[in-house]
Amino acid sequence: MSELDLLNLNYATVDQARSAATGLLADHPHGWSLPQPFYNDPSYFRLDMETIFQHEWLFVGMTSEIPSRGDYLTVDIGQNPVLIVRDGDGGIEAFHNVCRHRGSRLCTQPKGKVANLTCPYHQWTYNLKGNLLYTGTAMDEHFDPQAFALRKLHCRHAGGFIFVSLTPDEPPPFDEFLSTLDEYMAPYDMANTRVVAESTIEEHANWKLVLENNRECYHCAGSHPELMRTLLEWDDTNDPRATPEFIADYERQARQWDAEGIPHHHVDHGLRNRIVRMPLKSGTQVMTMDGKTASSRLLGRIRSRELGSMRILHLPNSWNHMQSDHVVVFRVLPVSAQRTLVTTKWLVHKDAEVDVDRLTHVWHATNRQDKELVEQNQLGVNSMGYQPGPYSETHEFGVINFVDWYRQALVGER
DSSP, X not given: OOHHHHHHOOOOSHHHHHHHHHHXXXXXXXXXXXXXXXXXXXXXXXXXXXXXXXXXXXXXXXXXXXXXXXXXXXXXETXXXXXXXXXXXXXXXXXXXXXXTTOXXXXXXXXXXXXSEEOTTTOOEEOTTSXXXXXXXXXXXXXXXXXXXXXXXXXXXXXXXXXXXOOSSOOOOOHHHHHHHHHHHGGGOGGGEEEEEEEEEEESSOHHHHHHHHTOOTTHHHHOTTGGGTOOOOOSTTOTTOOHHHHHXXXXXXXXXXXXXXXXXXXXXXXXXXXXXXXXXXXXXXXXXXXXXXXXXXXXXXXXXXXXXXXXXXXXXXXXXXXXXXXXXXXXXXXXXXXXXXXXXXXXXXXXXXXXXXXXXXXXXXXXXXXXXXXXXXXXXXXXXXXXXXXXXXXXXXXXXXXXXXXXXXXXXX
16 A cells, blocks of 8 residues: 555544554654654544553643642543542542543542542542542442442652553553652752643644654744743753853853752653753843743752753653743643643742743743744645655754654554
């Protein structure tokens, strides 16, 4: 079957889509953008959801968003509503946000606080461990409430980040990354932070185009004037574009990090997870328009305002920037083949006074710009004139790594 025939098929099942996708990838050149259906075909989107977003560990929120017993947050992963709650023992539980009676969503708000989990439809009530407590008098004497606890999800947290996996099987190995995340996030004391601003925008583009856009700064100089006031576009000290001046600045900053006990060595856990701490432009402290801190307090045990930015990548759905007075976390969740939700949260010390407009201006602007870029990218990819093109090995190596990871995840070679 030719590539053209594969492109024009309407795949009825995930297995058919998987077979076709594997065929397209087998002859696809390394370091090139993907064939068109990977970016716009509903069958390929379903394949992505079932193979990746219902299997991989996904970033869903921050532990400081649910600090106390009964605090919860909700998130939709495709058609799967998910509930994350702080239980009575101080632990964090994740459940399918679905009543075991007739399937209604239990918690309907993005965030809240409850004593127990009560379904708004028929008032079936569960405790914070998911055990069924109450059904009223409607069920007969043979009904066994122990058989109808909420369905749990895999849930892990480290360094203030909460992750879930929807797979009923064993999720991918995660312990090594979580251990590194705990170590590198320790200076920020995320338990004593709060979300001071949050935004969710819908981008009319495939989630992979959203991630590809994030994984390179080839476009930054021409598209992100606010961000480039403080950001050094180099990804790490091994970046082939790195100048001697940058390396010298990095080494100077590294001596300061070492003196303050701030972890900074570049860590990779395969292609899926990476942490790298980088300086910002000389004379700037954080990613604001004037490069100055916008919060009255630094985070945790941090003493220097010029800490640079620690960048955390977690595929398939998160990138993050940790700075001296605030952190910015990003969550990507697909909605359909050509719709993606991007959520941004800004966190500061829980007792800080904050100029929210100054704190958020750069990334609000950058998010708007990226939305326009990826939506125009999607419109072009949808054209009959689209053909895959080559990535730049120097400017887009992060995109190459992402696509390599995606190919491996899709065909089960994690």
